[in-house]
Amino acid sequence: MPCMDKMQGQSRRAVILTIDDEQAIRESFHLYLEDYGYTVIEAENGRVGIALFESHKPDLVLVDLRMPEVDGLRVLEHVVSTSPDTPIIVVSGTGVIDDVIEALHLGAWDYMLKPLQDLSVLLHAVRKNLDRSRLILENRMYQEHLEVEVRKRTEELHQAYQAVQQTNQQLQQSEKKYRSIFESLTDVYFQVDLDGVIAEISPSVYTNIEHQREALLGNHLWDLFVEADVCQGMRARLNEVGVVTDLEALLFDGNGLERSCSITATRERSSEGGGRIYGVFRDITERKQAEAQIEHQAYHDSLTNLPNRRLLLDRLDLALSRSKRHGYAGALLLIDLDRFKTINDSLGHSVGDQLLCEVALRLANVLREEDTVARIGGDEFVVLLSDIGSDTQAAARRAQGVAEKISYELSLPVRIRDHELYITPSIGITLFPIQNEDSGVVLQHGDTAMYQAKAAGRNAICFFRPGMQAEADKRLDMEKDLRLAIARDQLKLFFQAQIDENGEVCGAEGLLRWEHPQYGLIAPDRFIPVAEETGLILPIGEWVLQTACEYITKWSKGELSQSLSHIAVNVSPWQFRQPDFPLQVEKILARTGTDPRRLGLELTEGVVIDNVADTADKMASFKAIGVKISIDDFGTGYSSLSYLKKLPLDILKIDRSFIEEVTVDESNAAIVGTIIAMADHLGLEVIAEGVETQEQLEFLYNSGCKRYQGYFFSKPLPVEQFELFVSDSIRRRLSNCES
16 A cells, blocks of 8 residues: 555664755755755755656655756645645745745645754654654554554454344354454444433443443543534535544543544445445544644744744744734844853853753843743744834833843842852844834844844943944855965964063064955954854864964074064963863974973963962963963953962963053052062063153163063064064174174
């Protein structure tokens, strides 16, 4: 039988045909689904897709709607006409929603909108629709089996009845055979008259819905139905066509509870105008629960049980529609947890997961029942406030108030195991409707505002402004260009000299610059945040270390060797937190033949304080091979003697913000003097950054600081100019010595 063939075929790996003219999408679907045990075949257009469908008979089809030659709708019509039981999921951009609706009318089972930010949505959709296909096939097989069984049982009963007329012995044999079959049934067999009075029902009625067989005989089957309209509909269909197949109905069980059952029944008419109704039913409660669970998983985050991106967009679509129709304003708040990655990486994913669940709980407690809080991935949450007034200013104040309450609640300490954790949120707010934007655009606006909040220093609240989108687009262009910067040799290291108390060059700091072909020289404060957010900071950081070490090796073999005994480079927090970072540095040192004692790594105080134990271990490994460690911008962060005493540091760099007014501001002068004295007490070197005047230099010298860096001596220079600067310094020194 066809159903049996299909079911047997599903014992193998399910075959999925993906039809899309965009290769990147096909490949991402292919790689992701194969990881979950599916066999994936690809077609670059509708014509090839139809041919592959005919030759491979896949279990499920993913098809794009807009394609050249043969579009997705024609593919859909072909599949539905030749194999209506094959699940079809259409994949389309948000701009062709009318085509999606038409596809659903033509027989598509499901749809997804491009771009898919979270491929787990694809996995949910594939699993759900394959399960649905399987259940349909199982039910069809079951109905075919029931029809055979009913005909078979009816024939057996008919033969038994005829046998009774012949001999009493044959009657006893037939009765015994019938009773054995009747009592061994798993499903419930029933026979009623046309009024529904039960003439016979199998003992399996107890295992299915907990009624005793004897108590039901002579009573009305219709009384078991929970929904009167469903019962009336079944009886009407039996009167019209004589059969109902796989009718889902709620029946009362023996305890008065509702059970989902599947009913198949036939009406048999007699020549006198009477007749009977017979059939079977079975309890499908577990199947319905499984279907409900699959449906829930498709629309909810598995960790926090909050709505996921898919359900959020559905509710946002509804809120947008209501806002436009009734003139109400709504707001979308996109929330990102500051420093969550640090906690997750240093304390483990289990702690991170518990923290996310606590955040979800706090967000839910802040909101009204009609509001929605969703988790759309990682540490990003979204709050949807619908119907918050018709006045835009009042709506903005309402959204601001909710954001401030969220910020307060999330900033309270969280106790997980033995850890007391502190987090803060960056919150982007966008009001809607602004124009005729759809849900995807609203979400994009919220994301843009959130990034603006992070750029403002984190733990901030920022409203979306139309001009922000242009900035976001520009940032996206920068990200795209940055991905190619290393390969196209656009990254450059500049060097700024460090000067000792005798006015001689004693070292340098390597500073990264990006030589963009269109925008010229780009300073790191513009592109490093983008690199950190996208993960590009890791290959860029490795390039900086590699390049700096190559120059160190070169300079150590020539006339610059004595003056450039120490070259420092900045290390990103993301780079330093990599578990294998010390090993990476050792490999680069070995690969470039660099003396580790000439290399310095500069860290910010924030990196140190995030995880003092891990930082100390890594610093000790660097100390063991001779690499020097500096704390950059000292005094602006978490300055504390407690961590200075625990860490094997070498150098403190006084931040330029203190040096700038050290000769005119007594507080700054006191802070600088204290840092120098503290470093001397701890046996640490001190470098003053941002020295720009003779007066600053004299103050620092008189305070005991012996190393300096700043524009008073030299700005950061390209390699060739820097080498000339150091060479000139050496010649001046030699000339002074000779004179």
